[in-house]
Amino acid sequence: MNIKIYIDEKIKDKFQLQAIKEYDKRLTRYCKLKQVVYKNIEDLESIQEKTYKILVNEKGLSISSEELASKLENLAVTGKSDIAFILADSCDSDDYISLSTMTLSKGMSLTVLYEQIYRAFRIQKNEPYHK
Amino acid sequence: MNIKIYIDEKIKDKFQLQAIKEYDKRLTRYCKLKQVVYKNIEDLESIQEKTYKILVNEKGLSISSEELASKLENLAVTGKSDIAFILADSCDSDDYISLSTMTLSKGMSLTVLYEQIYRAFRIQKNEPYHK
Numbered sequence: 551m552n553i554k555i556y557i558d559e560k561i562k563d564k565f566q567l568q569a570i571k572e573y574d575k576r577l578t579r580y581c582k583l584k585q586v587v588y589k590n591i592e593d594l595e596s597i598q599e600k601t602y603k604i605l606v607n608e609k610g611l612s613i614s615s616e617e618l619a620s621k622l623e624n625l626a627v628t629g630k631s632d633i634a635f636i637l638a639d640s641c642d643s644d645d646y647i648s649l650s651t652m653t654l655s656k657g658m659s660l661t662v663l664y665e666q667i668y669r670a671f672r673i674q675k676n677e678p679y680h681k
Numbered sequence: 682m683n684i685k686i687y688i689d690e691k692i693k694d695k696f697q698l699q700a701i702k703e704y705d706k707r708l709t710r711y712c713k714l715k716q717v718v719y720k721n722i723e724d725l726e727s728i729q730e731k732t733y734k735i736l737v738n739e740k741g742l743s744i745s746s747e748e749l750a751s752k753l754e755n756l757a758v759t760g761k762s763d764i765a766f767i768l769a770d771s772c773d774s775d776d777y778i779s780l781s782t783m784t785l786s787k788g789m790s791l792t793v794l795y796e797q798i799y800r801a802f803r804i805q806k807n808e809p810y811h812k
Contacts, residue, residue, distance in 0.1 A: 565699035572696065612743055612782040650781040651743040652797050655810075662793065666783050679786075 551581040551626055554601075555663060556588050556636040559656055566657035573664035580671035585660075594641045601632040603643040606663060610648035618647070618666055619673035635663060682712040682757055685732075686794060687719050687767040690787055697788035704795035711802035716791075725772045732763040734774040737794060741779035749778070749797055750804035766794060 561567055570585075577583050588594055597603060602625055613621075625633060636643060637659055649662045672679040692698055701716075708714050719725055728734060733756055744752075756764060767774060768790055780793045803810040 563700075563703075565696045565703065568696035568699070569694075572694075608745070614739070614782055615784040618783065649783065650793070651745055652749065652780065652793075653746040653800065654793065655796065658793060658796055662781070662783075662785065662789060665786065665789055669784065 551622070552632045553581050553583045553667065554586050554597075554632075554634045555583070555660065556586050556594060556597075556634060556638070557656060557660055558588055558590075558638065560587055561657040561660055563657045566661050569661045570664050573661075573668050577664070577668055577671070580668075580675075583667070591638070591641055594636060594638065597634055598632065600630075601634050602630045602645070603634045603636060603641075604645040604647055605636050605638060605641055605643035606647055606649060606659070607637070607639060608648050608651055608653055610646040612648050612651060615666060615669050616673060619670040621645070622667075622670050623674050635667075637663070682753070683763045684712050684714045684798065685717050685728075685763075685765045686714070686791065687717050687725060687728075687765060687769070688787060688791055689719055689721075689769065691718055692788040692791055694788045697792050700792045701795050704792075704799050708795070708799055708802070711806075712798075714798070722769070722772055725767060725769065728765055729763065731761075732765050733761045733776070734765045734767060734772075735776040735778055736767050736769060736772055736774035737778055737780060737790070738768070738770060739779055739782055739784055741777040743779050743782060746797060746800050747804060750801040752776070753798075753801050754805050766798075768794070 669679055780790055800810055
């Protein structure tokens with residue numbers, strides 16, 4: 551599974567960079583993951599048609615970690631191996647989720663998203679993961 | 682306002698400790714905040730009667746950052762100056778909120794909670810805070 555995370559700014563907070571680096575390392579076992587910094591909404595239009603696009607912001611659908619795990623598993627099973635998580639206020643997408651109904655900073659959203667993707671793979675593989 | 686955050690384990694992840702330290706520093710302008718590590722549910726029973734207790738877990742009510750800001754402001758206005766945020770599966774409480782419907786690790790919950798308390802005060806004071 552190829553996962554790309556689209557975000558419109560480079561994260562600078564040291565502690566978030568550290569967190570992301572750590573999850574990035576852990577995720578290499580489960581998927582290919584890449585972060586893409588976009589400049590404007592037009593940049594998102596160039597995402598390939600075959601990519602399954604999941605828009606992420608606080609207005610999206612609140613789901614559980616188990617539901618995210620199932621979602622990613624279903625996509626894999628149905629041959630969708632290119633997934634984009636797009637941190638944006640709005641854009642064309644196939645799906646629309648929320649990490650929190652609270653407004654998280656960009657860096658915090660990215661950190662939580664990395665954790666949730668990691669958690670999703672751990673759930674899929676029935677591997678333990680501390681709360 | 683005196684805020685205590687109750688959590689049942691010491692956070693060890695370096696990046697989360699760094700994040701918490703940073704928010705802790707920023708929050709000194711707005712409130713007295715203290716972290717309390719509890720061992721078991723009985724420890725929570727010793728929280729003073731006058732304290733307004735907010736249970737925090739993924740089953741709680743999903744609210745916005747603005748709603749958390751109003752909640753804290755209303756408590757202050759009505760003379761409730763001791764607030765406890767309790768990260769636990771269950772316990773006696775006056776209020777019951779969720780940071781995310783997804784399961785966050787303890788350290789991540791704590792980090793997000795610190796950010797949200799900080800954001801709440803910034804919202805109350807009409808001070809800008811980056812998304």
